[in-house]
Amino acid sequence: MEHDTRILLVEDDPHVRHAAAQSLELADLDVSAHATAEAALAELDNGAVDGVAVIVSDVRLPGIDGFALLDRARERDPDLPVILITGHGDVAMAVSAMKGGAYDFIEKPFSSERLREAVARAGAQRGLILENRRLRRELAQRRATGSLPLIGTSAAMEKVRRLVSNVAATDAPVLIVGDTGTGKESVARHLHDLSVRHDKPFVALNCGAVPETVFESELFGYEAGAFTGAAKRRVGKLEYASGGTLFLDEIESMPLALQVKLLRVLQDGVLDRLGSNQSVKIDVRIVAAAKGDMLALVESGVFRRDLLYRLNVVTVAMPTLAERRDDILPLFEYFVADAAIRYQRAAPELGAARRGALLAAPWLGNVRELRNAADRFVLGVDEALDAAAMPIDDGSAPSLKDRVERFEKGAIADALAQCKGSVSAAAERLQLPKATLYEKIKRYALHGRPDSVDEGRASI
The missing domain is CATH 1.10.8.60 (Helicase, Ruva Protein; domain 3)
Structure with a gap:
């Protein structure tokens, strides 16, 4: 149990109160002892409830009794553990109180070990609850900004962290390279969060997930009437991200015909919506991510050399x-x-x-x-x-x-x-031929759902 959490002890008998407090203090616990429930509730209301680990209270008290204290403590914090101290005749009531939310009860007379053991268990539970609350707040804040921590103290991650810190405040285009699942988007978000653009949009686009037929309109936008079904103007990802950061994942999948248009955006800071004769000036930082050998794609004519040079002013290599x-x-x-x-x-x-x-x-x-x-x-x-x-x-x-x-x-x-059982989707995710995946599914006695194109195969 953390030393900065208190045990609220409520016992009207001064001798029992002193002995119980001394027993808990000998276990290196911070104890705040009171003769009445009213005094304990006042302390709860005057300080942070999160600072209290456990309430230990006698059932029979002058004024507000232990059962009422339990109810009022749970009103303030439903997860605050309350241990009730009972006389022999109160055991049935204490069991009933546990059904109503009490953590435990201790029957008089009790040993110091019994008291400390009950408080230790309740305190451990309280510690987990408070830690979960802290993590929930922290994770909620990170999810709100899209930020996740760059966790790790390995030499490889320290190198990544230093490079990100050095270039985040600049507008230099960054190319993040690495295998699938290495955390490329997390790095891109950190670059954005640490930049002067952090309060502007962070927009992510997976180039490999956009059909080539709609790629141009998705990235550059379009005017009303630009094509059948274009009823009104649509702002593309580049324009929407203006002032902030556009993260282009799997940049190697970008259609060759659109690479020259992206190059113009990087060079001149302007774009043309589909169906428009008027250029739109934008201010956007491009962070791209790729897997595989980009130079090999350049040599094979799949990716423009001049665009690669524009994108990889800074290259961050993600370790496996x-x-x-x-x-x-x-x-x-x-x-x-x-x-x-x-x-x-x-x-x-x-x-x-x-x-x-x-x-x-x-x-x-x-x-x-x-x-x-x-x-x-x-x-x-x-x-x-x-x-x-x-x-x-x-x-x-x-x-x-x-x-x-x-x-x-x-x-x-x-x-x-x-992939909800889809063998085709799972094969694509695992980067395996479907035939190979079918064999492995059968070998490991797993269950998959054949897609419509695979209906001729035996059901798995």
């Missing part, structure tokens, strides 16, 4: 999770805390065996896969991680082949869940 293994446990613990809040579940304890399984896993899906594993861990459905964490009967460690198979099964199960 395998290259920053020191960050696996801190990342997982953060994601578990986040998932516990989102799913309103208690955060499970991370034991030594599971920590070892986390560190031994290949994490081919990088940080994104780790986050999904944390979600499954909180929900109690991470079979792959459970299997990897289980001790082997003969005392030997699982082979590398066994570990890879366990986590491959977990990755496929997660992809199918994310």
Whole structure:
């Protein structure tokens, strides 16, 4: 229990009050002792309720009794644990009070150990509640701004953090390169949040997810009548992000014909809406992200060399999770805390065996896969991680082949869940041929939903 949280002790018998307070103080707890419930409630109202860990109160008190104190304390904070001290004849009432929200009851006479044990359990629960509240506020604030922390103390992440800090305040275009799931968008948001543009829009567009037929209108906008169905003017992502930052994810997927138009925006700060003869001046910072070898795409004629040079004034290379293994446990613990809040579940304890399984896993899906594993861990459905964490009967460690198979099964199960069972969508997410994925689904006894184009296949 934290030292900056108080125990409110309410007992009208001065001898019992003194003995109980002394017992708790010997356990290094901060105790505020009162003879009446009214005095305890006044302290609650005069200070922050979050600063109180536990209320310990006798049931029979002059004025407001312990049951009424329980009700009034819960009005102020429904999660504030209240332990009732009862006489022998009050046990039935105390049990009833527990159904009404009391944390526990202690029957007189009680030992110091019994009191300290009950307070310790209640205080531990209170600590988790307060920590969850803090995390919820922190995460809500980050979600409101779209910001997530760049967690990690590995040398690779320290390098990323230093580079982001150095260039964030500038308007230099940044190209973030790295494998899928390494956290490229988080870096882009940090660049925005640390810039003078932080109070302006951060607009994200995944170039790989936009059909080529509508890419130009999505990025540059259009005028009314520009094409069939264009009933009114529409502002594109570039114009909407003016004053702020436009994040172009999977920039390597941008159609070649539109790359020259984006180049003009970078060079001149103007764009032309589809169907318009009048240029629109904009002020936007471009942050792009790519996976794969961009120079190879340039050599093959898929990506313009001059645009690449404009985009990668500064290049941030994102390490894979395998290259920053020191960050696996801190990342997982953060994601578990986040998932516990989102799913309103208690955060499970991370034991030594599971920590070892986390560190031994290949994490081919990088940080994104780790986050999904944390979600499954909180929900109690991470079979792959459970299997990897289980001790082997003969005392030997699982082979590398066994570990890879366990986590491959977990990755496929997660992809199918994310894609609502669609094998085609899961194959695209995992970057596997559908035939290969079908074989693995059958091998691991998983369940997927064949898409309409696959109806000829046997049901899985």
